[in-house]
Amino acid sequence: MARTVTIQRKSLNTALAWAVGLLIFFPILWTILTSFKTEAQAIASPPLFLNFDWTLENYAVVQERSNYMRFLWNSVIIAGGSTLLGVIIAVPAAWAMAFVPSKRTKDILLWMLSTKMLPAVGVLYPIYLLFIRLGLLDTRGGLVVVLMLINLPIIVWMLYTYFREIPGEILEAARMDGATLKEEILHILTPMAVPGIASTVLLNFILAWNEAFWTLNLTAVDAAPLTAFIASYSSPEGLFFAKLSAASTMAIAPILILGWFSQKQLVRGLTFGAVK
């Protein structure tokens, strides 16, 4: 009897999980489906789910109108560069906070996080003026720095959480064996924290990839990433939903595939330390 209840409960939980998963994924699925419709089919009422004439025309139009590869390359450089730079800065910071905490460590962590609470538009003008002065407008380097700074609090927080799970005695033993600080961080701490660092890198890469305020406001032509590519298909006067969906699908496809392949690491990293 108990076994039957368990199986029933398991089945129910599985069904519920699938339902929630599908609900969350549905907007993406709908975008992908719409990208294969004509503009008229895209706005049809009642909406057409699968029973429409599938077409690749929207993808052809988008390819013809926009230089997709240039946008993609910019996204890769900006998201990859900002994540890498962020991790290089955050690892020593998180090490200090995790293994050599001071009275103010928690305050510093909270202060770092509080910078995320300021609406981005509040500092648009100062940053824009700085970019003009430094010649960084519409450059990938400028965006790498800005996105790194925006995501740095999250990177530090995540790494700090992972590092706290590593016994300090191991690092102490390394120190007693004569390891320098650099060797301790690079050869002892980092290899042990690889799952945590990997999930931090993945999450921040995704955040940087999807960032759409600074990437739209600080770029024009040369450094414009895929967020600008999508924005160029949004229209207030005209129904171009099918083309917009095709552009969106092309923009999210790389990150969706990356997320799909690394989902185990992502889940493992995000739930690391959640259950003790």
Next chain:
Amino acid sequence: MYLKNALRAATALTFVATAAAQAETITIATVNNGDMIRMQGYTDNFTNATGIDVEWVTLEENVLRQRVTTDITTKGGQFDIMTIGMYETPIWGANGWLVPLDGLSDEYDVGDLLPAMAGGLSHDGTLYAAPFYGESSMIMYRTDLMEKAGLEMPEAPTWQFIREAAAAMTDRDNDINGICLRGKAGWGEGGAFITVTGNSFGARWFDENWKPQFDQPEWKEALTFFVDMMSESGPAGYATNGFNENLSLFQQGKCGMWIDATVAASFVTNPDDSTVADKVGFALAPNSEGVDKRANWLWAWALAIPAGTQQEDAAKQFIEWATSKDYIELVAENEGWANVPPGARTSLYENDNYKEVPFAKMTLESILMADPQNCCVQPTPYTGVQFVAIPEFAGIATQVSQEFSAVYAGQQTVDEALAKAQAFTAEEMEAAGY
């Protein structure tokens, strides 16, 4: 020998100069509207003729506004040409942020620009942006449903007739709404529509002393009429409907009437996208009985050159090309007269081919009827029909339109919304020093 060397040097210099000229590139910020996208497709014609390359930055309207405003106020120099509207042009021109468009060539024929458009894009008589396309608003209606309702649309109807016709055309069982109008918050969306509706009931935003007028009976009458009519005959959830939502409804045959931008006429009569393409009639936007102003606005998407650009001459060349008579001919030749950018040039409406386009006459009449210098029945201190050409307006009107949208959604009463609009506007205007 000396001559040979001189010739070589001259040849080398010519090559360098040619290469420099060929390498000239201008960057244009624009919106993703149909006419703009079409223009991008013809850019090669311009490049082949002038050797000037063109880079496009296409953005959604609100993002574009924020982007170009940030750039021009900080002298960022990211763009050589900006696509801006009638609201920004006179303000930016007055601030010295735009290059005056004087010295345009004789072939360009600046006198051919529709006076309403040229006037709205000028400050103190100086043109600061060239209209790429212009629009007013008008009624688009289903001729078959009107006939079925036993009514005939006058060329210049009143709101009272429109309400009666909307009720008669409404068929809830078949999902047909008598009328579809904008209710979406935003100064350029529902805010624009309710402002011209107010104009057509004798209302105005400010009196001669810049005192807000939402506490006057004309606003109450206009807003109450709008809400009652939409409750009777409008689509469910109209509080969130803007241009695109109504276009979608109309194209699917779910609206008896739609009052909106004249550029929509080419969409609803296009058989590729519209299921009612052959059943659409046009009429002037309505007025309330006895009021001498109609609910039609005036807008232009125009090309302007930000002050400080390093490519002023090349930018001027592009603007001359894109807003010329020749460009209109080019589009007509390749895509038909119904697809040329409308509402910018007088000569277009004198063209016999264009006269055959079903919505051409009504578009021109609507444009000519809107007067930005004299928007309202009562005197006003401002210019603009569906907007007030002061920098504070966008922020104030967005907030006011949110209050009105809350009425459409049934979250507050007309009186509450008008009281809030009055208080908020008065406070903002006082803070701005008016």
